[in-house]
Amino acid sequence: MVYELVSGRWAPKSANPMFSSDYPGLTYKCGCGEEHLLSYTKFIMVAAPVKFVFVCDNEYLTGVRVKGIFRQKSIELWTCKNELYLEVVEKVNSE
Numbered sequence: 070m071v072y073e074l075v076s077g078r079w080a081p082k083s084a085n086p087m088f089s090s091d092y093p094g095l096t097y098k099c100g101c102g103e104e105h106l107l108s109y110t111k112f113i114m115v116a117a118p119v120k121f122v123f124v125c126d127n128e129y130l131t132g133v134r135v136k137g138i139f140r141q142k143s144i145e146l147w148t149c150k151n152e153l154y155l156e157v158v159e160k161v162n163s164e
Contacts (some may be wrong), residue, residue: 070147071157073132079116088115090123092141100148101127107135107143120146130154 082088090112096104105125114122119135132146149157 070132070149070154071161073146074157074161077116077120077132079114079120079122082113082115085115088121090121092135092143095135095141095143097123097131097133097143098145098148099123099125099127099131100129100150101125103127107133124151 090107090110092107095107097107097110099105103125105123107121107123110123110125112121112123113130121133121135123131123133125131128151129148130151131148134144134146136142136144
């Protein structure tokens with residue numbers, strides 16, 4: 070997760086408001102044990118080519134890459150509880 074956060078060139082959602090997670094019917098597997106629809110789950114970070122950090126209602130964050138042009142597939146890059154994510158971000162920012 071640390072490597073992905075550092076090397077992935079992540080930016081806040083507000084940095085690129087054109088990024089959209091509107092992929093009808095596409096789901097990802099969350100660390101909370103559930104599958105969530107991308108189009109209905111809040112995301113806070115974006116990265117190229119098509120990556121998102123989603124936040125579910127159970128306070129888990131999941132980094133997801135969407136792959137494919139005609140047939141999309143979600144690839145979970147990492148997942149963790151919100152507290153761990155905040156600890157990692159703090160550590161990365163202090164280095």
